[in-house]
Amino acid sequence: MPDSLRLALAIAAKDIRAELRSRTALQSALVFAALVLVVFNFARDPTVLSATDLAASVLWVTFALAAMVALNRAFNVERENAALDGLLLAPVPREALFLGKLLANLAFVGTVELVTLPLFTLFFNVSLGAALPGLVGVMALATIGFVSIGTIFSAMAVRTRFAELLLPVLLLPFMVPPLIAAVQVTSRLLSGRPLSEMWGWLRLLALYDIVFVTLCMLVFSAVVDE
Amino acid sequence: MLRLLAGLMRPTAGEIRVLGRPLTRGEARTRRAIGLLSHQSFLYDDLTLLENLTFAARLYGLERPGELAAAALDHAGLGDRLGEVPRRLSRGLTQRAAIARALIHDPRVLLLDEPFTGLDANAADRLRADLHTRLGHGLGVVLVTHHLAEAWDLASRVAVLVEGRWAAYEPRAGALETFLPRYLGLIGA
Numbered sequence: 499m500p501d502s503l504r505l506a507l508a509i510a511a512k513d514i515r516a517e518l519r520s521r522t523a524l525q526s527a528l529v530f531a532a533l534v535l536v537v538f539n540f541a542r543d544p545t546v547l548s549a550t551d552l553a554a555s556v557l558w559v560t561f562a563l564a565a566m567v568a569l570n571r572a573f574n575v576e577r578e579n580a581a582l583d584g585l586l587l588a589p590v591p592r593e594a595l596f597l598g599k600l601l602a603n604l605a606f607v608g609t610v611e612l613v614t615l616p617l618f619t620l621f622f623n624v625s626l627g628a629a630l631p632g633l634v635g636v637m638a639l640a641t642i643g644f645v646s647i648g649t650i651f652s653a654m655a656v657r658t659r660f661a662e663l664l665l666p667v668l669l670l671p672f673m674v675p676p677l678i679a680a681v682q683v684t685s686r687l688l689s690g691r692p693l694s695e696m697w698g699w700l701r702l703l704a705l706y707d708i709v710f711v712t713l714c715m716l717v718f719s720a721v722v723d724e
Numbered sequence: 725m726l727r728l729l730a731g732l733m734r735p736t737a738g739e740i741r742v743l744g745r746p747l748t749r750g751e752a753r754t755r756r757a758i759g760l761l762s763h764q765s766f767l768y769d770d771l772t773l774l775e776n777l778t779f780a781a782r783l784y785g786l787e788r789p790g791e792l793a794a795a796a797l798d799h800a801g802l803g804d805r806l807g808e809v810p811r812r813l814s815r816g817l818t819q820r821a822a823i824a825r826a827l828i829h830d831p832r833v834l835l836l837d838e839p840f841t842g843l844d845a846n847a848a849d850r851l852r853a854d855l856h857t858r859l860g861h862g863l864g865v866v867l868v869t870h871h872l873a874e875a876w877d878l879a880s881r882v883a884v885l886v887e888g889r890w891a892a893y894e895p896r897a898g899a900l901e902t903f904l905p906r907y908l909g910l911i912g913a
Contacts, residue, residue: 501785508782516770575768579810584766584825587730588783589752724733 502594509598523571531564531614539621549622554685568606569648573656592719629687639703640680647672650714726835730760759831765822767810774806784829800824815842836867876900
């Protein structure tokens with residue numbers, strides 16, 4: 499296994515182990531996601547707006563907000579006892595460091611999404627059925643894009659006094675393109691439309707992932723090094 | 725200064741060379757040779773001491789990281805606390821764990837910032853003896869302290885930094901008592 503990949507996996511495993519022990523990010527993100535779903539469910543007037551019309555938007559708003567909660571912790575854990583200095587001091591390529599943090603964040607946000615999905619079907623009475631594989635695919639594509647941006651902004655924000663405030667301000671504009679594409683695809687999937695109608699949006703998501711994962715990996719060093 | 729020497733900060737002018745090689749970000753061999761003990765422990769509060777040091781050993785690409793970590797903690801007198809998390813430890817025990825972390829990859833250059841802080845007399849003596857042994861084996865040490873007595877016997881050269889500028893840099897000679905009046909004059913005490 500190449501050294502960079504081995505180091506990235508070690509960093510991701512460390513983050514996951516620390517999170518499993520503290521459960522701060524996962525628990526707060528899950529509670530937050532459930533709360534958003536409850537609020538949307540009871541705020542909707544079913545005689546005016548059907549569940550299917552609203553479902554895709556609600557699902558992605560929930561995912562995006564819950565991801566923000568989870569991403570806030572990504573580099574907070576490195577702030578304790580200046581642990582980030584310990585990482586930067588070691589002979590670890592910055593690309594490996596970014597990849598490790600990205601993998602850990604994907605695991606957190608992916609877990610939140612997978613737990614939220616059954617709650618969503620319950621609250622909105624949506625039957626996923628044949629749409630499930632496609633939905634999981636679009637969840638993966640969209641999540642990789644905004645989590646890679648979230649990882650780099652989290653590294654940027656953590657050195658400031660207002661990290662929790664700064665992260666959403668920086669991240670939300672960049673989340674818009676993948677969220678629009680994800681909502682469009684999800685809405686069509688839930689309506690039982692054929693996959694051929696969605697290729698354009700899926701290509702946009704894939705392109706977004708390739709561009710931003712590469713870009714984030716390249717600029718990460720400039721963000722973390724003084 | 726230690727952050728510059730460790731490569732954690734970029735100098736605005738000049739170049740830093742460690743073991744004759746320029747300290748650049750991509751140069752893993754030079755970075756691997758450096759150990760740093762700062763005011764902060766670099767330990768994760770949610771991981772046990774053993775997990776913390778095993779992770780540090782992995783970052784340096786060491787073989788059998790778990791065994792090395794356990795041995796390093798044992799050497800630091802923390803062999804019976806492998807499963808404890810740093811936030812439950814006293815200042816002195818945390819300092820011992822931080823020292824073990826800084827030394828785990830057997831660095832050739834060790835940067836120490838007030839290394840005796842929080843240590844009890846026994847642990848301080850043990851660290852001093854350990855540093856003496858390592859110095860004998862060719863380790864280079866840069867030790868920053870406000871308490872000259874703690875480090876005087878370890879030093880081969882003495883430097884005094886006043887408001888970011890070198891006020892003195894010379895071989896250590898004689899007893900601390902003979903240097904002390906000059907030192908107090910340099911720092912304006």
